[in-house]
Amino acid sequence: xxxxxxxxxxxxxxxxxxxxxxxxxxxxxxxxxxxxxxxxxxxxxxxxxxxxxxxxxxxxxxxxxxxxxxxxxxxxxxxxxxxxxxxxxxxxxxxxxxxxxxxxxxxxxxxxxxxxxxxxxxxxxxxxxxxxxxxxxxxxxxxxxxxxxxxxxxxxxxxxxxxxxxxxxxxxxxxxxxxxxxxxxxxxxxxxxxxxxxxxxxxxxxxxxxxxxxxxxxxxxxxxxxxxxxxxxxxxxxxxxxxxxxxxxxxxxxxxxxxxxxxxxxxxxxxxxxxxxxx
Numbered sequence: 001x002x003x004x005x006x007x008x009x010x011x012x013x014x015x016x017x018x019x020x021x022x023x024x025x026x027x028x029x030x031x032x033x034x035x036x037x038x039x040x041x042x043x044x045x046x047x048x049x050x051x052x053x054x055x056x057x058x059x060x061x062x063x064x065x066x067x068x069x070x071x072x073x074x075x076x077x078x079x080x081x082x083x084x085x086x087x088x089x090x091x092x093x094x095x096x097x098x099x100x101x102x103x104x105x106x107x108x109x110x111x112x113x114x115x116x117x118x119x120x121x122x123x124x125x126x127x128x129x130x131x132x133x134x135x136x137x138x139x140x141x142x143x144x145x146x147x148x149x150x151x152x153x154x155x156x157x158x159x160x161x162x163x164x165x166x167x168x169x170x171x172x173x174x175x176x177x178x179x180x181x182x183x184x185x186x187x188x189x190x191x192x193x194x195x196x197x198x199x200x201x202x203x204x205x206x207x208x209x210x211x212x213x214x215x216x217x218x219x220x221x222x223x224x225x226x227x228x229x230x231x232x233x234x235x236x237x238x239x240x241x242x243x244x245x246x247x248x249x250x251x252x253x254x255x256x257x258x259x260x261x262x263x264x265x266x267x268x269x270x271x272x273x274x275x276x277x278x279x
Contacts, residue, residue, distance in 0.1 A: 001081035002036075005058055010140040014064050014108060015074050016050070022057030024049075024087045030119035031093030031210070031242050034059065035218040037084035038072055045069045046215045046237070048112045049088060059085075062111035062140070089218050093208065093242050098125050098183040102174065103149075104167050104196055105131040106188020107138065112210055113187045114141050118148045126150050128179070130170050132192070136161035168195045181205055186245060190254050197245030207245035211236045213256060228252050 006018035024034060033048045045067075051060035065074045076082075093116055101120050105113030110131045121127045127148075132155040133139050139161060145152040153170055154162030163170060167188075175181065184207045186196035193209040200207040213236050216222040220238035227234055228249035234240065 001083065002085040003081050004076055004078050005056075007076070007078050010062065011138055013066075013138070014062060014111075014140055016060060016062045017073075017076075018053075018058045018060050019082065019085055020057055021059045021085050021087075024059050024085070025052045025054050025057050028052040028059060028088045029092035030095065030115040032088035032090045033218075033241065034061065034085055034087035035089060035215075036061075036073075036082055036086070038069065038076070039083045042072070042083065043069055044084075044216065044218065045073075046089075046212075046218055048210070048212075048241075049115065050111045051115055051118075059087075062108070064108050086218070090237060090241050091239065093119070093185070095120050095123060095125070100126040100179070100181050101128070101183040101185065102171060102179070102181045103127060103129045104171060104184065104186040104188070104192075105129065106167060106186075106192040107133055108140075109188030109192070109210070110141055110145075113185065114144060114148075116185050116187070117145065121148050121150075125183075128174065128181075129153070130155065130167045130174075132156070132167040132188070133161075134158070166195075167192065168199050171196065172199055175203055175205075183208070184245075185209075190250055190257060193245060193248075194250035194254075197248065197250070201246045208242050209245040209248060210241045211243055211248070211253065212241065213253065 003020045008016040028049050033046050035044050047061045050062045063070050065071045103113045103117040117127050117129050128151045129145050129149045130153045134157045184200050184205050186193045187210045197207050211227050213225045215225040218237045220235045225236040229243050230247035
């Protein structure tokens with residue numbers, strides 16, 4: 001059993017949990033993920049490793065309560081345990097050899113961008129983070145990002161905090177100002193990662209994106225997490241989740257992402273009805 005050591009609400013929809021999992025903490029690297037199951041009746045869900053503490057033996061996850069399992073997970077408290085917590089899975093991000101990087105986080109993707117930026121800074125790379133949110137109430141990890149990077153820029157769609165605008169606008173402004181990035185990492189909604197990749201392709205800047213398709217087993221057996229990369233089928237769980245943003249078929253990924261929207265919503269409604277019945 002994997003004990004919840006810490007629980008923190010980052011905003012109304014997003015929670016942080018620190019899980020006791022020394023075996024995973026010992027081997028975890030930026031870019032990897034875990035598969036968890038809340039109890040013996042729960043489904044498997046993938047979550048990116050947001051941070052880890054090898055000495056403490058803990059792994060940090062950050063999640064948004066959008067489906068039945070994440071809503072259920074968000075109801076658990078410190079001291080309670082998860083049935084399964086498996087990892088680290090996926091291929092760690094290749095970060096060596098880069099001199100100056102821009103790490104782009106969109107919404108909840110900022111939680112995944114955080115360990116990437118932290119790892120880059122640790123190996124001596126000059127790191128600029130551009131994190132975009134719809135409004136000030138949805139901002140997460142602002143202090144943590146300022147603590148680990150050379151420069152952090154917060155943007156909001158409505159201008160309620162930081163700079164009003166989109167991450168792509170800020171990134172292009174920086175490039176035009178003479179910032180010579182040799183790496184861009186973009187993590188967030190597919191449409192955001194697509195826009196960043198299209199921008200960086202024009203400037204010839206290496207770009208890595210983190211794909212988060214439907215994933216069932218996390219070992220490459222189910223095929224549910226397939227993505228098209230450079231015309232070839234890849235699996236996010238074993239070949240990724242990081243891929244060359246200039247080679248991803250984002251339009252196909254967006255269509256696949258919407259396949260189960262109706263079923264997901266039905267599952268959430270049934271779960272809420274059961275909870276209301278219990279209360």
